[in-house]
Amino acid sequence: xxxxxxxxxxxxxxxxxxxxxxxxxxxxxxxxxxxxxxxxxxxxxxxxxxxxxxxxxxxxxxxxxxxxxxxxxxxxxxxxxxxxxxxxxxxxxxxxxxxxxxxxxxxxxxxxxxxxxxxxxxxxxxxxxxxxxxxxxxxxxxxxxxxxxxxxxxxxxxxxxxxxxxxxxxxxxxxxxxxxxxxxxxxxxxxxxxxxxxxxxxxxxxxxxxxxxxxxxxxxxxxxxxxxxxxxxxxxxxxxxxxx
Numbered sequence: 001x002x003x004x005x006x007x008x009x010x011x012x013x014x015x016x017x018x019x020x021x022x023x024x025x026x027x028x029x030x031x032x033x034x035x036x037x038x039x040x041x042x043x044x045x046x047x048x049x050x051x052x053x054x055x056x057x058x059x060x061x062x063x064x065x066x067x068x069x070x071x072x073x074x075x076x077x078x079x080x081x082x083x084x085x086x087x088x089x090x091x092x093x094x095x096x097x098x099x100x101x102x103x104x105x106x107x108x109x110x111x112x113x114x115x116x117x118x119x120x121x122x123x124x125x126x127x128x129x130x131x132x133x134x135x136x137x138x139x140x141x142x143x144x145x146x147x148x149x150x151x152x153x154x155x156x157x158x159x160x161x162x163x164x165x166x167x168x169x170x171x172x173x174x175x176x177x178x179x180x181x182x183x184x185x186x187x188x189x190x191x192x193x194x195x196x197x198x199x200x201x202x203x204x205x206x207x208x209x210x211x212x213x214x215x216x217x218x219x220x221x222x223x224x225x226x227x228x229x230x231x232x233x234x235x236x237x238x239x240x241x242x243x244x
Contacts, residue, residue, distance in 0.1 A: 002027065005177045006192035007034035007061065007120065007154030009051075011084055012181025012240075013043035015190045016050060018218035019180050028194065032103060034154040034177055035061025035120040038096065039084050040239075041181065041223060042230050048092045060099035061120040061154065062127040067096050083231045101126065104148075107197060114149035114203050116195075121155040123148065130174060132160040140164055143172050149203050152177065152195070157184035159191050161211045170203040175211055181223075188243040189215040 004023055009016050023031070033056050038044040051058060067085050088096070102123070105116040122128035123146040130139060130153045143151055144166075150173045159178030166172050178191030196210035224237035 001029050001197045003195045003197070004028045004031045004192060005034060005118070005152055005175070005195060006031075006180050007177045008036040008157050008179035009033075009047050009181040010036055010039050010063065010179070011041035011044040011047050011087075012218075012223050013041075013046045013050070014220075014223050015181040015218045016047055018216055019190055019192055020050075020054070022214065022216040023192070026194070031056050032118055033058040034118055034152065035059050035099070035126070036063045036154065037061070038067060038088060039063035040227075040232070040236050041084060042087065042226050042232070044084060044088045045092050048088075048095060052095065057103055058099055059103050059118060059120060060096070060101060060126060064096040064099055065126060067093055080231065081233060107201070109199055109201065112202055112204075115147055116150040116152065116197075117146055117148035118152045120153070122153065123151070127155070129156050130176070131156055132158070132162055132176070136164055139174060140166060140172070143174075149173070150175065150195075150209070152193075154179075157182055159185065159193070159213050161213075163206045171206040172203070173206070173209055173211075178213065182239065183243040184239075186243050187215065188220050188241060190218055191215050 037047050103118040107114050120126040122130050123142045152175045154177050157179035160176045162174040164172045177193045180190045192214050194212040201208045220240055224240045227237040228234050
């Protein structure tokens, strides 16, 4: 079972289109999105509609949830940082409000059962970071509470695969999907993950889980120019070019 995971598109349509072009060359069995479809760029409606047209299950990122909060407070502004949210139409606002908090897949092999849990931030909050250097005891506590053997997270825009040893002597995996449309690891290429689970995947052997981080090119300059030609802060364009 080969699963594609992606997140943090942040209304960057050129990046999302390039990701699908790359992904369509690969044989995957399922695709999941870990949230943050909107914010920072000018194509929130196009991004939402493209993902929906592909029938991809999506969970709510903190920026997706922020749309509802801003709307409830009457704080959506036409200029400045909130311009990106102002662009979202009513149909897509409702879609974002209805997204689930997490997605769980239960797997059973010949002699093991384990869960893959997908969240945006952490198992507790969609705006909490689970980083490559988050204290091991904190990550293990989250995974024990949520009964997750493989925890897939987003939010930091920095991809990694981390393997931890549990008290039960099993290996637990944390995978950060990076970002399609706003990387923050110094590499402006978009990023998504291919996760492969097979009949031999075992939490007793960390080598049996295959995780591949795919980087792809897209027209960064076109996305940055669009930001600069909009009411969004020009700093957002610099972030795209330099990936911070």
